[in-house]
Amino acid sequence: MKWEDSDMGSAIRPLVAGNWKMNGMRDSLAQIKHVSESSALAISNAEALICVPATLLHSAAVMTAGTPLRIGAQNCHHEEDGAYTGDISAGMIADSLGSHAIVGHSERRLVYRECDASVRSKAAAAHKASLTAIICIGETEEERIGDRTLEVLRCQLAGSVPDGATAANTVIAYEPIWAIGTGRTPSIADIAAAHAFIRAELSGRFNGEGDRMRLLYGGSVKPSNAAGILEIDHVNGALVGGASLMAADYLAICAAC
Numbered sequence: 133m134k135w136e137d138s139d140m141g142s143a144i145r146p147l148v149a150g151n152w153k154m155n156g157m158r159d160s161l162a163q164i165k166h167v168s169e170s171s172a173l174a175i176s177n178a179e180a181l182i183c184v185p186a187t188l189l190h191s192a193a194v195m196t197a198g199t200p201l202r203i204g205a206q207n208c209h210h211e212e213d214g215a216y217t218g219d220i221s222a223g224m225i226a227d228s229l230g231s232h233a234i235v236g237h238s239e240r241r242l243v244y245r246e247c248d249a250s251v252r253s254k255a256a257a258a259h260k261a262s263l264t265a266i267i268c269i270g271e272t273e274e275e276r277i278g279d280r281t282l283e284v285l286r287c288q289l290a291g292s293v294p295d296g297a298t299a300a301n302t303v304i305a306y307e308p309i310w311a312i313g314t315g316r317t318p319s320i321a322d323i324a325a326a327h328a329f330i331r332a333e334l335s336g337r338f339n340g341e342g343d344r345m346r347l348l349y350g351g352s353v354k355p356s357n358a359a360g361i362l363e364i365d366h367v368n369g370a371l372v373g374g375a376s377l378m379a380a381d382y383l384a385i386c387a388a389c
């Protein structure tokens with residue numbers, strides 16, 4: 133089955149979102165071009181997205197216009213404009229032809245002390261600018277060991293997802309923090325339990341929209357484990373860090389959908 137972009141139907145079209153983090157110079161645009169023109173992408177059932185550094189956003193979006201690859205940003209400010217040195221607004225991302233903005237990534241939560249309220253206002257700003265917000269949640273290793281994973285996820289969902297969230301404008305990415313960049317992943321059963329819990333929370337709050345919201349798994353996804361993760365119930369794609377930096381690996385993960 134091949135999905136059209138607009139087809140959310142009964143099945144949820146998977147999304148493979150690459151997050152380049154603070155990696156990529158102008159010469160990396162050649163890699164974006166290669167991915168966007170790949171026949172592997174053309175026949176994949178996944179919607180493909182790469183969230184590049186802000187410096188590459190417009191060039192990458194122009195270069196990939198009309199291809200199956202979408203280009204997104206990794207953060208946005210909650211205000212539309214103002215005296216916020218170094219920040220970019222959701223409107224600026226849309227103006228640069230970006231389609232998505234990641235908000236609340238654990239690196240922003242931990243390094244820049246972003247709280248749920250801040251993430252929620254960033255997601256609302258993304259929605260206002262007609263972007264899709266990819267809202268990240270996930271527990272630390274300490275919280276997991278303390279059997280607090282579901283409690284943490286419940287709090288982050290309640291605090292970070294704005295009331296205007298719909299299946300079209302919001303994606304939730306579950307990323308256990310201890311699995312990011314470590315090569316370690318939760319068991320299939322643990323991913324399944326977390327995603328089933330997230331789905332139930334979203335369905336309880338947003339009804340049908342929550343039933344259809346995409347839930348991505350993130351944390352050490354690579355070609356060798358992608359197929360097993362992507363077939364878990366309520367896993368509707370992946371948020372991929374390190375492996376998205378290599379075109380062949382990213383395309384292999386898309387092909388696993």
Ligand SMILES: O=C[C@H](O)COP(=O)(O)O
Nearest residue numbers: 151312313351352373374
């Ligand atoms: O945004 C992506 C995640 O932080 C996962 O990164 P990773 O695939 O390098 O573990």
